[in-house]
Amino acid sequence: MAAIGPDVRISELASAGPGGSSDDFIEIANFGDEVADLDGWTIYRCGANGSRVYDPQVPTLREIELAPGETYVIAHQAATFEHADARYDVSLANAGFGAWLEDADRRLVDSVAVYAAPTDSECAMGSTPLPNNLDSGRAQTYQRVGVTGAPATPTPNSRPLTSSRHRGRRPRPTHAARSAAPTPPSAPPPVTPPARTPTSLLLVRNGFRSTSGPRASTQERPTRRRLPPV
Numbered sequence: 001m002a003a004i005g006p007d008v009r010i011s012e013l014a015s016a017g018p019g020g021s022s023d024d025f026i027e028i029a030n031f032g033d034e035v036a037d038l039d040g041w042t043i044y045r046c047g048a049n050g051s052r053v054y055d056p057q058v059p060t061l062r063e064i065e066l067a068p069g070e071t072y073v074i075a076h077q078a079a080t081f082e083h084a085d086a087r088y089d090v091s092l093a094n095a096g097f098g099a100w101l102e103d104a105d106r107r108l109v110d111s112v113a114v115y116a117a118p119t120d121s122e123c124a125m126g127s128t129p130l131p132n133n134l135d136s137g138r139a140q141t142y143q144r145v146g147v148t149g150a151p152a153t154p155t156p157n158s159r160p161l162t163s164s165r166h167r168g169r170r171p172r173p174t175h176a177a178r179s180a181a182p183t184p185p186s187a188p189p190p191v192t193p194p195a196r197t198p199t200s201l202l203l204v205r206n207g208f209r210s211t212s213g214p215r216a217s218t219q220e221r222p223t224r225r226r227l228p229p230v
Contacts, residue, residue: 007032008041009110010099011071011144015092016136017080023136024092025075025084026057026099028110029144030066038064040104043074046113048093050121052100058086096132098123114142 008030017023026043030036041061046052058074066072075084076091096115100123103109113124116132123129134140 004032005034006030006036006066008036008038008066008101009144010101010112012141013092013097013099013112013114014134014136014139014141015094015097015114016134017139018137019078019080021094021136022076022078022091023080024097025073025079025081026092027071027073028066028101029071030068031144033068035068036066038066038072041109042102042106044100044102045090045092046096046098046100046111046121046123048095048097050096050098050113050115050119050123052098052122057088057090057099096121096129098129112142 008028010026011029011031012027013025015021015024026045028043038061041064042056043058043061044052044054045057061072064072072086073081073084074086074088075081077087077089078091079087096113096119098111098113098115098121100111101109108125111123111125113121113127113129114132114134115121115124115129117129119129121129130142134142
């Protein structure tokens with residue numbers, strides 16, 4: 001397979017969880033095969049009315065890079081994550097929400113919208129929003145299972161790549177400082193997760209599906225890395 005370079009997408013999100021209406025988060029991940037430099041990138045949210053909020057959800061990312069398979073999580077201050085990479089104080093709206101990811105040149109990289117019909121959203125970018133019917137009490141989230149955006153039919157053993165988690169149950173690795181003359185990181189070896197038979201699934205839409213139960217992962221999360229100081 002030809003190299004595709006870095007490919008950063010929104011990989012998982014939810015507007016509530018077992019901890020309540022502020023138990024929300026957005027995760028991005030590098031689905032590509034090269035390190036992604038996120039310096040200057042920005043994450044925004046779309047509000048309950050579908051409009052994009054132009055204040056960043058967290059400060060612009062600085063000195064952050066993601067190797068293939070690595071993730072970066074931002075979460076509400078009241079969220080049950082023990083080791084989120086960044087925190088924010090304005091919760092994602094339970095009535096409808098979205099996420100918008102821009103690169104350092106303010107170009108749209110990815111966006112996801114979750115709204116009940118007939119509400120539309122800038123974060124949907126012309127597509128139909130995902131249904132806003134996650135069961136927060138069971139810690140359901142939307143997780144990316146494809147990077148093409150094409151609709152698909154879920155299979156009994158379908159599972160997101162590296163984005164699912166039972167949040168707050170396992171310590172997450174912290175950023176590791178790199179030396180001024182680092183050794184280029186190598187891609188982590190592929191990990192095949194065990195098959196899991198879901199109890200219920202929504203139709204995969206725009207590359208996402210809902211989880212069928214609590215966020216769970218038997219995989220350790222790879223460490224996020226900072227770029228060396230200039």
